[in-house]
Amino acid sequence: MTSALPLQTFRPSPPASAVSATDLVALARSKATDDRERLLYGIAAMCDSLPPGQEASPILTEVFMTLARQAERDIRKSLSESLATATWAPVALVHMLALDEIEIARPLIANSPLLKDADLIRILIEATIEHQIEVARRPTLSSTVSDAIIDRGEPATLTALASNRTADISEDGLHRLVDHARRIAALRAPLTRHPRLNDALASELYAWVGQALRQAISERFRVDEAFMQRAVNEATAAAHPAGTTAASVVDDGYSEREKMERRLIDKLQGAGQLRPGFLVRAIREKKLSLFENGMAALIGVPVTTIRTAVAAANPDSLFLACTAAGIDRAVFPAVLEEIRKLTGGSPGHTAEARWSMLTINAASAAKEFKATVSA
Template identity: 50%
Template sequence: MSLALSSESLLELAKSRSPADRERLLLGIVELCDADDGAVATASARVQALLNSIFLGLVASAEREIRKRLADKLSTAEWAPPALVNVLALDEIEIARPVIAASPVLKDADLIRLLVEATVEHQIEVARRPNLGPGVVEAILQAGEPAVMTALAGNRSATLAPAGMRRLVAAAREVASLRGPLSRHPKLTNELAMQLYIWVGRALRQSLAERFRLDPKLIEAALAQSVQEAHGAAHSNSQGVIVLARDSQREAMEQRLIEKLHDAGQLRAGYLVRALQEGRLSLFSIALATLGRFEADHVQRVIDSDRPELLGLACAAVGIDRSVFPSILEMIRGLNGGRPGGGPEGASRAVGAFGPVNPQIAATAFRQAALSI
C-alpha cells in the first residue's frame, strides 16, 4: 500500500472513537515513520497535519510500548512536528532518551526548558547530546547539578568555552566525578591541568603528568600551596575535620540527587550501573540503600566486607539481573581497593545469591545477614 493510501486509511481511523481503532491508528503512525525517506519527505506536510490534529490528544493515553516505538522512530526525523517531539521529550526517561539525544527538531530553547522542568535523568541526557550549543552549556553550568555537569564534562562535542572549562575544573574540587572526564577532555589546558592535578588520585595524576609533561617543580609548588591552604583553613581544627566536612558536603549533595530521582519515580536499577561507570561508589551505595530501603550503614559495611554474596542479595532485591552483577562486583572492587573480598570464589557465591527467590525474600535475607557484619 502506498504512503498516500496509508495516510487516507489513518485519517479514516482517526474518525473512529473505538479504542481498538485508536490503537491501530497509533501503530499505523509508527509504521508510517518507517517509510522510505523520499516518500516521507514528499508527504511530510500531510503526515505532520495528521499527527498535529490527532496524536497529541492520544499520546497521554497511549500504551507505553507504542509511545516508546514512536519516540525511537521520530528521534531522527527532521519532519516530525515540534509539539509532538517536545511531548515525547518530557515522557519517562526510557521513552524520552532517544528524542533528547538525537532529534533535530529540538532547539536550544527546548533543551533549556528540559533542564528547568524535567527530571535529573532528563537533564543528564541533555548534557550528553552531541554538539550541544553554548546557551544550553551555560544553563547547565548555572544550575550546577553535579550529575549533569559530569555528563557535560564527558561530552567532547559540546560548545564549551574556556571560561566554562575553568568553571568545571573549579567545581571538580568538590565534585569528584568531574575529575576523570575532565582529565581526558581535549580542551583541558596546561594551566587547568595543574589545578586539576592537586585534586585527583594517583592514577589520574600520572595520566595528567604524561599528557601535559608537567614540570615537577611546578607540581611540587602547587602541592605545597594546597597543603598550606589546608593547614591555613585548619587553624582551629585538625586537617581531618576539614576532610570530613568536604566528604559530608559531597555525601549531602549525592543524597539530595538520589532523593530527587526517587521522589520523581526515576531511580531505577540501571542508575546503579551508571553511577559505578562514572566512578561514583558513594552514589551507588546511597542509591542501593534508597532503592532497597536498606540501612545506609549496612550497605557500606557489606561493600567493605569479604562477603560479596550479601552484595548479591542486595542487588537481587532491587531488580538487578544476575548477568549484570559480575560487572558490578568488578567495578566496585576496582573503586574500593579490592573489596568486597573473597576473590573468584566469593564472586561465584555472590552470583549464587540470585537464586529462584523473589526480591522481597532477597531483601529480608540481606537485612538479617547485614546485622552480623
C-alpha cells in the same frame, strides 16, 4: 497491555497514499484499543509521506498529539524511537515525548534534530536528573547548553558533560568545570582526559587529583613537578585554614590566600586565559579579592586602585574599570549588586552617579579610569 509495534510498521511497506481517509475516519470512530493504535500509525504514515519541508496540517498534528497522549507506554516508547531522527515530526509531539519518562524520552533527547537549545534548557529546568544527564550526553551539544549545565552545578550532569567529547565547551566553561572538580571527585578523571584541557588548567586540576591522575597529567603535559607540588601544598593549606593566624600574613601585606590567588591569575594571564568571564564568576562565587586582583591584572593597574573604586562613594569608577576589563554593561548591575553584598554597601549610591548614562568602549574606559584614579 498491547505490545509495542515493530519499528518497520511505523514506516509501512505499502505507499502512504494507500492509507485512505475513509479508513482513518472509520478507525477514529472506533473505541477499540487496536484501532486507536492503527489510527495513530496511519496518521504517522501520512505525515511521513509529506514532501520534504512541508508540515502537516494543524488539525492532523492535533489529532496525532491527542492519540499519542492516550497511547500506552510501549506505544509511546516505540513512537519515540521512530521519531528520534525524523525532521517531519510535529514539534509539539517531540517536546511532549522528550519530557515523558526517561526510557521514552531518551532517544529523542539524544538525537532529535527538532530539539533546539531552548528546548534542551527547558528539559534541564523541568525534567528529572536522568533527563538532565541525557542532555549532557547529547552529541555535538552547543556551548549555550553546556554553559547552562555548568551554571546549574549538578554533580552528575557536570560529570556527564565532562565525559562528552563532542560537546562544545568554552574556555571559561572548561575552567569552571575544573573549579567544580575541587568538590566533585567524579569530575577529575574525565577532565584529566578531556581533549581541550590545556597547560594552565592542567596545572590547576593537578592540585585536586590523586596520584594516578597526577601521573596522567604529567605524561600528557610538560609540567614542572616542583611547581605542581607547591600548588598541591597551597591547595591543601587553602582547604584547611583552621591553623591560619596573623602570622600567615607575609611582610608585603598580602595573606597567603591572596598570594595564591595572584599566582593563579598570573598563570591564567600568561596562558592568555584571564578573561572577563573569570571576573564575573569570581564575584558570583563571592571571591571579592580574586575579582579585584584579576581586574587589576586585566587593566594593568595596582590592585589598590581597584579597591579604591570598590570603596568609592558611587559606582562610576568601578563601572569604568569593569568596562575596561571587558565586562558587558548589561552584566554590570548584577556585578555591582554582588559587590555591595560583600562590602556592606560599597560603592555607594550618591545622586551624582552617572554610570548608567555612559556609553563608552573598553579602550576609552581604561583611559578615563586611569585618569580618574590618578587625579
